[in-house]
Amino acid sequence: MRISFIGLGHLNSAIVAGLLADGYDRDNIVATTHSAASAATRRQEFGISVTAEEDSPGTNAQAVADADIVVLGVKPFHIVDTAQSLADALRPETVVVSVAAGTTLATLTSALPEGQPVVRTMPNVALTVGKGAVGLARGATVTDEQVAQVERLFAASGTVFHLPEDQLNALAAMAGSGPGYVFRFVNALAAGGMALGLDEHVAQELARLTVVGAGAMLDTDDADPAALEDSIATEGGVTEAALNSLDANDFNQVIVQALQANVTRSQELGA
Numbered sequence: 001m002r003i004s005f006i007g008l009g010h011l012n013s014a015i016v017a018g019l020l021a022d023g024y025d026r027d028n029i030v031a032t033t034h035s036a037a038s039a040a041t042r043r044q045e046f047g048i049s050v051t052a053e054e055d056s057p058g059t060n061a062q063a064v065a066d067a068d069i070v071v072l073g074v075k076p077f078h079i080v081d082t083a084q085s086l087a088d089a090l091r092p093e094t095v096v097v098s099v100a101a102g103t104t105l106a107t108l109t110s111a112l113p114e115g116q117p118v119v120r121t122m123p124n125v126a127l128t129v130g131k132g133a134v135g136l137a138r139g140a141t142v143t144d145e146q147v148a149q150v151e152r153l154f155a156a157s158g159t160v161f162h163l164p165e166d167q168l169n170a171l172a173a174m175a176g177s178g179p180g181y182v183f184r185f186v187n188a189l190a191a192g193g194m195a196l197g198l199d200e201h202v203a204q205e206l207a208r209l210t211v212v213g214a215g216a217m218l219d220t221d222d223a224d225p226a227a228l229e230d231s232i233a234t235e236g237g238v239t240e241a242a243l244n245s246l247d248a249n250d251f252n253q254v255i256v257q258a259l260q261a262n263v264t265r266s267q268e269l270g271a
């Protein structure tokens with residue numbers, strides 16, 4: 001299966017890293033970037049063929065010419081132009097996969113030749129470490145076999161959820177962006193530790209190790225986050241006092257509002 005990555009930034013790099021860690025043959029992966037500098041960096045990092053549009057205009061079209069799957073990993077506001085620029089080079093059976101926030105199947109389909117198989121996905125960067133969560137919605141003309149091929153691309157380093165397209169923005173708000181919220185929490189925890197008088201390095205290490213440890217406790221199929229929370233919040237103890245403070249500040253509602261802001265932005269990007 002030949003896979004062509006158009007754009008090799010944070011997200012497509014996470015997919016490539018996951019594939020390579022799973023033993024995928026690097027000779028069957030090619031990628032392109034905008035700048036020559038980032039192509040050189042990624043070539044070095046992954047040992048795959050990476051060419052830059054800046055160096056050789058038209059390299060995107062060359063990269064997709066014999067691909068079985070093309071993964072468009074450019075920013076949402078570039079995806080229509082990019083898809084249109086590839087239209088003449090794509091073989092009719094090549095599956096075009098979008099990872100873009102917001103961009104709908106209808107928009108992508110209208111930028112491609114009629115009947116081109118399309119899959120819209122929403123991955124997250126945890127693919128890099130084999131722990132990705134990926135939403136997948138199929139276009140109208142993609143076959144079951146092609147969907148299975150796309151699923152295998154992500155299942156190498158993550159868990160795939162087949163969802164109706166109208167649920168992908170919600171998945172993005174939770175899982176696509178979710179690692180970013182967790183990293184923000186780590187930074188906030190470290191800042192909290194420093195406010196209590198801990199040395200910066202100690203506070204940062206404590207924050208990081210705490211989230212790594214809690215994440216590892218969740219890393220089983222039957223993990224129960226509510227029961228885990230209870231197991232730490234001893235009745236009348238210190239954790240309970242802190243959680244009560246979070247409740248008093250409407251922590252859950254703060255999260256709901258953040259997810260709503262995320263969905264609103266997806267809708268704007270998709271409009």
Ligand SMILES: NC(=O)C1=CN([C@@H]2O[C@H](COP(=O)(O)OP(=O)(O)OC[C@H]3O[C@@H](n4cnc5c(N)ncnc54)[C@H](O)[C@@H]3O)[C@@H](O)[C@H]2O)C=CC1
Pocket residue numbers: 006007008009010011012032033034035038053060073074075076078082099100101122123124125176177
């Ligand atoms: N970063 C993340 O955690 C996630 C990102 N996404 C989606 O992934 C897509 C890319 O986002 P990031 O990787 O964060 O952005 P990024 O800025 O890191 O990567 C964009 C890539 O596109 C390349 N590019 C731009 N114009 C190009 C052109 N004409 N030809 C070839 N390559 C070109 C750039 O060189 C760069 O490698 C977006 O659509 C985003 O919605 C989806 C889920 C998670």
Ligand SMILES: O=C(O)[C@@H]1CCC=N1
Pocket residue numbers: 101172176177
């Ligand atoms: O922030 C973004 O727009 C992308 C999509 C989900 C995560 N990163």
